Amino acid sequence: MRHNYLCTYRCAERIGLMPFADTLLKFKAITGPKGYVDDAATLAPHLVEWRGLYQGRCAALLAPQTTQEVSDILRLAHETGTAIVPQGGNTGLVGGQIPFKGDEIILSLSRMKALRALDPLNNTLTVEAGMTLAEVQSHAREVGRLFPLSLASEGSCQIGGNLSTNAGGTAVLRYGNARDLVLGLEVVLADGRVLSSLKGLRKDNTGYDLKQLFLGSEGTLGIITAAVLKLFVEPKSIETAFVAVPSVEAAVDLLRLAEGQSGGLVSTFELVPRIGLEFIENHLPGASDPLAAPSPWYVLVEMTAGSASLGLDTLIEQFLSDALSRGLISDAAVAQSESQRQSLWQLRESLSEIQKHEGGSIKHDVSVPVSSMAAFIAKASAAVVAAMPGIRPVPFGHIGDGNVHFNLSQPVGMDKAAYLAHWDEMNAIVHAIVREMGGSISAEHGVGHMKRDEIAAIKSPVEMDLMRALKMALDPKNILNPGKVVDITSPR
Numbered sequence: 001m002r003h004n005y006l007c008t009y010r011c012a013e014r015i016g017l018m019p020f021a022d023t024l025l026k027f028k029a030i031t032g033p034k035g036y037v038d039d040a041a042t043l044a045p046h047l048v049e050w051r052g053l054y055q056g057r058c059a060a061l062l063a064p065q066t067t068q069e070v071s072d073i074l075r076l077a078h079e080t081g082t083a084i085v086p087q088g089g090n091t092g093l094v095g096g097q098i099p100f101k102g103d104e105i106i107l108s109l110s111r112m113k114a115l116r117a118l119d120p121l122n123n124t125l126t127v128e129a130g131m132t133l134a135e136v137q138s139h140a141r142e143v144g145r146l147f148p149l150s151l152a153s154e155g156s157c158q159i160g161g162n163l164s165t166n167a168g169g170t171a172v173l174r175y176g177n178a179r180d181l182v183l184g185l186e187v188v189l190a191d192g193r194v195l196s197s198l199k200g201l202r203k204d205n206t207g208y209d210l211k212q213l214f215l216g217s218e219g220t221l222g223i224i225t226a227a228v229l230k231l232f233v234e235p236k237s238i239e240t241a242f243v244a245v246p247s248v249e250a251a252v253d254l255l256r257l258a259e260g261q262s263g264g265l266v267s268t269f270e271l272v273p274r275i276g277l278e279f280i281e282n283h284l285p286g287a288s289d290p291l292a293a294p295s296p297w298y299v300l301v302e303m304t305a306g307s308a309s310l311g312l313d314t315l316i317e318q319f320l321s322d323a324l325s326r327g328l329i330s331d332a333a334v335a336q337s338e339s340q341r342q343s344l345w346q347l348r349e350s351l352s353e354i355q356k357h358e359g360g361s362i363k364h365d366v367s368v369p370v371s372s373m374a375a376f377i378a379k380a381s382a383a384v385v386a387a388m389p390g391i392r393p394v395p396f397g398h399i400g401d402g403n404v405h406f407n408l409s410q411p412v413g414m415d416k417a418a419y420l421a422h423w424d425e426m427n428a429i430v431h432a433i434v435r436e437m438g439g440s441i442s443a444e445h446g447v448g449h450m451k452r453d454e455i456a457a458i459k460s461p462v463e464m465d466l467m468r469a470l471k472m473a474l475d476p477k478n479i480l481n482p483g484k485v486v487d488i489t490s491p492r
Contacts, residue, residue, distance in 0.1 A: 024059060027076060030062075038060040058101075060106070066112070067186060082103070083479050087108050088108075088130075091153040097161070109129045109130040115131070119200060122200050124231060132156060133151060141234065145234055146233065146234045150171050160223075160224045160225070163215055164216070164224055165446040168398065170268050172401040173266060175232070180230075185214060185224055186224070188223045199228065218446050221470065221474045236307055237306075237307065238304050240334070240341045241300075242333045243298060243300075245328060246297070248378075252374060257322065266301065267303065269302075269400030271399040272298040273297060275394055279357070283354050290347075359410040360417075365443050368404075373399055375437070388426075390412065392410070393406065402443075431454065452486065453487070
């Protein structure tokens with residue numbers, strides 16, 4: 001590590017930049033010793049994403065406490081051409097949070113966790129970017145409100161990362177993606193200037209909606225330091241059911257029946273395949289099939305209402321009865337307590353993690369129109385099995401909003417490393433079908449490093465030109481998360 005740093009110092013001196021050692025000392029002076037990390041042991045967890053696909057390198061990690069410190073860091077980075085890689089809870093799945101060059105610096109906002117404002121009458125919450133999603137949800141509950149963004153990693157992911165990746169989750173069907181839950185942002189630009197627009201307004205028709213540039217940009221255009229978030233009435237009534245369906249087609253028909261009969265009260269509609277449930281039964285202690293007989297597919301459906309007097313229990317029972325009479329379902333288990341509800345949710349939320357126990361898993365985060373979901377799963381499953389007999393498709397997820405995690409578990413008995421070597425081949429097969437059906441190769445995980453070079457096949461040349469133009473306009477020295485999302489050539 002020390003040898004690499006010396007090489008970096010000499011390169012910096014040759015091209016006329018400030019010697020890198022001096023630059024690091026100046027960064028350290030901005031944050032103080034508590035906000036500066038350069039020892040290998042402490043840095044190690046920040047240099048690898050949780051699946052182990054990416055192993056990074058960096059010079060140091062900076063953890064500022066204030067927006068002013070972030071501004072000072074970026075101003076110095078801009079002056080010295082130092083690349084900054086923002087990292088939240090390090091839960092990303094496309095390598096967007098990993099530094100790949102030894103002279104890059106990680107910027108962590110984990111010390112910026114302040115609750116700046118809470119306005120229950122306006123249904124808004126203003127928080128700093130380092131607050132975890134679970135903490136945001138908790139602050140909302142304290143005043144009888146709901147912040148509906150919900151992810152399996154909500155205990156560790158940070159709201160700044162959620163917004164910069166436009167996170168989805170299990171409630172998109174009812175409430176939208178992360179970008180739909182933001183009213184205002186505070187953003188530090190590449191040159192250190194601060195864009196402060198922390199207004200809790202639902203109507204502000206005064207020109208360009210600048211916040212949308214930064215939502216989903218993965219830290220390549222600016223660093224989100226705070227946000228005004230939308231709150232909603234906290235549900236007083238929740239009904240959750242785990243339902244057996246004979247096919248994906250039936251699941252889509254069931255979704256439309258649920259929406260029609262509930263009047264828009266469906267908040268979750270998640271698809272679970274039989275193979276996924278079997279993985280959970282085999283590897284999750286205490287887990288069991290809540291239904292009497294196996295089914296090819298299941299759906300976790302949840303309805304919520306702001307009033308306990310609405311009779312949501314009667315509504316969901318009538319919905320399930322109608323679905324049974326129409327042949328859309330064969331059985332259902334309705335949670336009768338909060339503990340039973342959590343048990344049903346555990347079956348869904350364990351699906352990603354549990355696949356590790358079955359060996360290698362090649363993952364796809366894709367979306368297609370809901371009307372094409374059944375055709376996509378059938379065609380993609382057949383295609384990958386034809387390419388590799390014995391491969392085990394595990395399609396699951398947010399069928400209600402057209403997002404399916406089309407994961408592929410390795411054939412039984414195959415060597416894991418040999419299997420994962422086929423990652424690009426399987427991606428090519430699946431993504432070609434996604435494009436054919438007018439879908440997206442990244443529904444909620446972002447682009448990052450993994451999919452940067454693929455998006456040109458999804459985006460038009462005009463779209464790619466505009467993305468590059470925005471990057472060049474806002475980050476002309478290419479210091480903000482360089483090499484992620486969109487590739488440009490610019491001297492640093």
